């Protein structure tokens with residue numbers, strides 16, 4: 341029958357992992373999710389993009405698992421009849437100062453084997469793809485796609501149940517105790533013993549790590565991403581996805597235009613420090629979370645390095661014309677009134693080291709029978725099925741008793 345395996349987290353990574361473990365017949369699987377529904381946090385509050393792997397340093401987990409994950413998600417959507425729209429992405433250099441960074445994206449994308457990549461020089465070639473965009477050059481990735489990650493998670497959860505797995509929503513794991521190679525899991529409903537636990541706890545992943553005495557570093561620094569929806573009458577300004585050339589010093593991609601599977605067009609997300617782990621607006625404040633971030637040893641170094649960008653992002657969040665001005669660089673015809681409504685924000689779980697650095701790659705730790713996913717920011721939704729295989733190969737099978 342295999343091991344008794346517990347998973348913390350009913351986001352796309354936890355559910356993809358539960359499904360993969362069951363498909364391989366590796367044990368009895370129980371998923372604990374603290375919310376009443378699945379995909380309540382990052383998975384259900386993101387841009388819905390299946391990344392093709394343009395940005396990531398070649399050879400990293402992000403680069404490898406994004407490429408494999410894109411194909412896995414594409415095939416899964418085809419198998420289940422879920423929407424998967426290859427709308428394509430343009431990364432646009434608006435002026436000549438951005439050309440070196442665009443060339444670096446092109447180099448990485450080529451090294452990562454991004455399919456059907458094209459370099460477009462000059463406005464005419466850009467406009468052949470996106471008729472309203474402005475810029476001097478771009479990289480086009482036609483295989484970048486739009487999906488509904490909540491629908492994908494729910495379909496995978498259905499597979500988990502059909503394969504005999506158990507998904508317990510509304511059950512927060514509040515205590516973990518390692519005891520002679522097993523792990524005792526405590527929720528308000530009671531205690532249960534497992535042979536192995538894998539935590540995919542997103543915004544809470546450092547707190548869960550502390551429950552088993554793991555190193556508190558990296559800590560999670562919550563970064564909110566806010567979106568505006570384009571007015572329905574103006575969604576024809578964008579055919580697919582239009583992205584800026586990202587700032588290489590920062591792990592986020594910059595405000596972009598994204599057409600979703602349901603034909604809505606979003607502008608965003610920005611990246612502002614959230615004042616609570618699940619702080620979806622400026623009004624959501626957790627004094628404990630904010631205090632823990634402020635007194636983290638790396639806080640000073642991070643503030644010194646990124647204060648200018650931080651102030652810029654915060655002012656854009658509070659003052660609509662500043663957000664609009666950024667967006668209009670890519671589509672000069674955009675009017676302020678086209679940014680019609682603010683829509684649901686998301687909060688990214690970004691791992692942050694003691695020295696103030698923001699961890700770039702996916703990161704996994706092992707403490708006895710407990711595997712901890714410590715950094716799974718974007719593109720972890722794209723990569724989810726490949727992350728599941730990676731965890732199984734390198735942590736579950738590597739430590740499976742004969």
Ligand SMILES: Cc1cc2nc3c(=O)[nH]c(=O)nc-3n(C[C@H](O)[C@H](O)[C@H](O)COP(=O)(O)OP(=O)(O)OC[C@H]3O[C@@H](n4cnc5c(N)ncnc54)[C@H](O)[C@@H]3O)c2cc1C
Pocket residue numbers: 348349350351352353354372373374375378379380381382383384385386387388389390391511512513514540541542543544545548564565609685686687688689716717718719720721722723
């Ligand atoms: C604004 C934004 C835009 C993004 N855009 C994209 C994109 O376009 N493409 C892409 O690939 N990625 C994108 N991402 C990243 C992507 O959403 C995440 O990397 C991915 O969803 C991570 O999945 P997860 O399952 O690890 O985390 P989550 O979805 O956050 O799930 C973790 C779950 O664990 C649960 N949990 C935590 N602690 C406990 C506990 N103690 N007991 C029980 N349950 C617990 C939480 O309630 C939560 O449901 C974006 C993220 C954000 C925030």
